[in-house]
Amino acid sequence: MQRPIPCYSATTLVRATGVGMMALSFAAIGGEGAQEEALEPWQQAEKTEVWEPVPPVVEAPADGVPSDATVLFDGSDLSAWEAEEGGPAPWHHQGEVMTVKRGAGGIRTRQAFCDVQLHLEWRAPVDIEGMDGQDRGNSGVFLQERYEIQVLDSHDNATYPNGQAASVYKQHIPLVNASRPPGEWQSYDILYTAPRFDEAGELESPAYVTVLHNDVLVQHHVEVQGTTEWIGEPDYGEAHGCAPIFLQDHDAAVSYRNIWVRQL
Numbered sequence: 001m002q003r004p005i006p007c008y009s010a011t012t013l014v015r016a017t018g019v020g021m022m023a024l025s026f027a028a029i030g031g032e033g034a035q036e037e038a039l040e041p042w043q044q045a046e047k048t049e050v051w052e053p054v055p056p057v058v059e060a061p062a063d064g065v066p067s068d069a070t071v072l073f074d075g076s077d078l079s080a081w082e083a084e085e086g087g088p089a090p091w092h093h094q095g096e097v098m099t100v101k102r103g104a105g106g107i108r109t110r111q112a113f114c115d116v117q118l119h120l121e122w123r124a125p126v127d128i129e130g131m132d133g134q135d136r137g138n139s140g141v142f143l144q145e146r147y148e149i150q151v152l153d154s155h156d157n158a159t160y161p162n163g164q165a166a167s168v169y170k171q172h173i174p175l176v177n178a179s180r181p182p183g184e185w186q187s188y189d190i191l192y193t194a195p196r197f198d199e200a201g202e203l204e205s206p207a208y209v210t211v212l213h214n215d216v217l218v219q220h221h222v223e224v225q226g227t228t229e230w231i232g233e234p235d236y237g238e239a240h241g242c243a244p245i246f247l248q249d250h251d252a253a254v255s256y257r258n259i260w261v262r263q264l
Helices: 010-038 041-046
Strands: 070-073 081-083 092-094 097-099 107-109 116-123 139-143 147-151 186-193 203-205 208-213 216-223 255-263
Touching (some): 139 186
Antiparallel strands (some): 116 186, 116 255, 139 147, 186 208
8 A cells, every 4th residue: 555645834844944954054064174183284374375466666765755756855955845926936045945935925836746755854943032832933734735834843842733843733732842952954754644525515435544753653643624814614525636745934934845745
């Protein structure tokens, strides 16, 4: 006599199938684990090695300029710069140094930049008799012609901290005061990420800046709140793209040398 064929419900079949699939999955996982254990350590390590892309080679000589940098001033001439209203840069140039020509206005690069690594060296004048606060060695480095890292003689010179040397002017106080006395050369190394705007011209992401003053970290990836303002609050205003680097004439004979930039 033939035994009747059992009839299973759909639910029973799904459960049975699921149990089987789980068993197969655990078996597969167990198999992979066993295979992994069977590999030599160097074979396991190879699985997390990434071989592409290969970074390009950049020569970085000691106390020199990286091979992929754009030299903005090395003492040769002022050809990379122009007056803020256009035309030849009017500042004094002697040897490896250029110095603010007081009253002539600032200078800006002929080339526009967005995200950069910027290196420059500056020196405040030694003639400080009768001057203090913002009157001593005042200048500024403006990224995209809008966002200022303050240049000021802040050695034994009291002023509002969000306006001292290496401040993001009127926005961020430096972590420490790493200033050297007037007449001594000082360095800024600036890492800058430009703001982004969407297609409608609205701010999508703000600018960020990191600053080392004389090799000391003084601004650590701080958010730029908008354009530099002497009076009032910063604001990004209208959308903009890349723009020149600007050095300010603030009626002080501040000198600059060894300026280079890497586009990031």
